[in-house]
Amino acid sequence: MKRFGENLRKLRKEKGLSLREMSYACSIDNSKIAKIEKGMINITFTTLLQLAVALEAQPAMLLEYEPEVTN
Amino acid sequence: MKRFGENLRKLRKEKGLSLREMSYACSIDNSKIAKIEKGMINITFTTLLQLAVALEAQPAMLLEYEPEVTN
DNA sequence: TTTGGTGAGGTCTAATTAGGCCACAATGGT
DNA sequence: ACCATTGTGGCCTAATTAGACCTCACCAAA
Numbered sequence: 001m002k003r004f005g006e007n008l009r010k011l012r013k014e015k016g017l018s019l020r021e022m023s024y025a026c027s028i029d030n031s032k033i034a035k036i037e038k039g040m041i042n043i044t045f046t047t048l049l050q051l052a053v054a055l056e057a058q059p060a061m062l063l064e065y066e067p068e069v070t071n
Numbered sequence: 072m073k074r075f076g077e078n079l080r081k082l083r084k085e086k087g088l089s090l091r092e093m094s095y096a097c098s099i100d101n102s103k104i105a106k107i108e109k110g111m112i113n114i115t116f117t118t119l120l121q122l123a124v125a126l127e128a129q130p131a132m133l134l135e136y137e138p139e140v141t142n
Numbered sequence: 143t144t145t146g147g148t149g150a151g152g153t154c155t156a157a158t159t160a161g162g163c164c165a166c167a168a169t170g171g172t
Numbered sequence: 173a174c175c176a177t178t179g180t181g182g183c184c185t186a187a188t189t190a191g192a193c194c195t196c197a198c199c200a201a202a
Contacts, residue, residue: 001116018178029162034180041159044113044189045072060134089148100191105150112189115159145202151195158189169178 002039007065009037011055026054073110078136080108082126097125 012022012033023030028050035041036051043051052059083093094101099121106112107122114122123130 004116019180020178027161029160030179031163031181032159032161034178038180040181042115042117042189044115044159045075045119046113047160048116058134060131063129063131063134090150091148100193101149102151102193103189103191105148109150111151113159115189118190143202145200147200148198150197153194154192156190158187160185160187162184164181164183166180166182167178168180169176171176172174 001042003065004063005037005039008051008062011057011062012037015055017054022054026050028054072113074136075134076108076110079122079133082128082133083108086126088125093125097121099125 019030019033022033036043048062049059052062090101090104093104099118107114119133120130123133
């Protein structure tokens with residue numbers, strides 16, 4: 001979940017969006033997005049889809065980060 | 072969300088699991104899984120991960136169904 | 143007929159998310 | 173110095189999920 005948040009932030013940065021811009025793009029409060037990126041909340045399926053909309057990406061892509069290790 | 076549920080069911084069937092078997096494999100009540108497959112509830116991120124565990128699949132795979140139409 | 147497994151859906155409580163708003167510190171321009 | 177932006181986190185209420193348990197109809201096999 002923390003990993004997910006980090007990945008989300010990475011994707012957002014790549015798209016050059018600020019939290020407030022992204023907030024506008026997916027109708028999710030900016031403070032909430034910040035919390036998600038920090039891994040502070042356990043988002044629901046619909047929230048995941050909204051985030052994907054803002055990033056103009058496939059929902060599955062948000063989950064495609066190193067599943068584990070990494071090393 | 073409904074699409075997601077249908078896909079979940081498909082994956083479960085492919086793996087030859089009954090609701091109760093899957094329930095045991097991911098520690099989610101079988102009645103809840105049934106509701107998810109029916110698209111009746113908006114699952115959280117952690118629930119999504121648990122389902123992936125039971126299916127021995129990457130979480131992202133659960134989201135890889137025809138994003139839209141389908142014809 | 144009885145037993146066992148399956149999908150389905152109802153109920154209840156506790157915990158958590160959703161959603162929205164606000165304030166603050168830090169930063170970067172201008 | 174000033175102003176705007178950004179990230180962050182607190183706060184609140186309403187709504188929903190989580191989690192657990194139970195019951196039922198249905199079907200198939202013994």
